[in-house]
Amino acid sequence: MSLSALSSRLFPTMRSQAMARFAAPGSSFARFYATKKYTPEHEWIEVENGVATIGITNHAQEALGEIVYVEAAELKDVEKGDTIGSVESVKAASDIYAPISGKVIEVNTILGDEPGLLNSNPEDSAWLCKIELSSEDEINDLFSEADYKKFCEESH
Numbered sequence: 001m002s003l004s005a006l007s008s009r010l011f012p013t014m015r016s017q018a019m020a021r022f023a024a025p026g027s028s029f030a031r032f033y034a035t036k037k038y039t040p041e042h043e044w045i046e047v048e049n050g051v052a053t054i055g056i057t058n059h060a061q062e063a064l065g066e067i068v069y070v071e072a073a074e075l076k077d078v079e080k081g082d083t084i085g086s087v088e089s090v091k092a093a094s095d096i097y098a099p100i101s102g103k104v105i106e107v108n109t110i111l112g113d114e115p116g117l118l119n120s121n122p123e124d125s126a127w128l129c130k131i132e133l134s135s136e137d138e139i140n141d142l143f144s145e146a147d148y149k150k151f152c153e154e155s156h
Helices: 003-010 012-023 058-064 136-141 145-154
Strands: 035-038 043-048 051-056 067-071 083-089 093-097 102-107 129-133
Antiparallel strands (some): 035 043
C-alpha cells in the first residue's frame, strides 16, 4: 500500500480539514491561485497573485452579436466603476467598467486587429486588460459563477 493511500485511510478527517483550510477564500494558499468572479454588467474577472484579468462574459457577447470593434483600456489608475474601454457590435455599443480599483498594467492588443475573438473565446484568450489590484476586498462584492448564472436567469 502506498504512503498516500495509507495516510488517507488513517487520517481522512485531518486530510479533508487541511484541504478545506488551504482552499478557504481568505487563506494565503487561495490568494496565489486564480479566482473567477462576475459583475452585474456582464464582465468577468480572474484574480491571480494580485493581478486581475478582465473580460466580457459569454452571455454579454451573445447579447451583443458580432463584435466589430474594441476600444482598449489605457494604462492608468482606475477606480471601481470607471469606464475602461468599450466594444461595438453590429447591434450595439457597450462600455466596459472596471470591476475593481487598481492600475491597468496590460491590454490585449490582439483584439484591436481581431475583435471577433470576443465572440469565439470571450472568457479565455479574448481578455480585455489586466489590473493590478489596489484592494483585494473589492473581489468579495462580485458574483460567484453560480450567483452570476442565477442573476442572468432572473434578469431574462
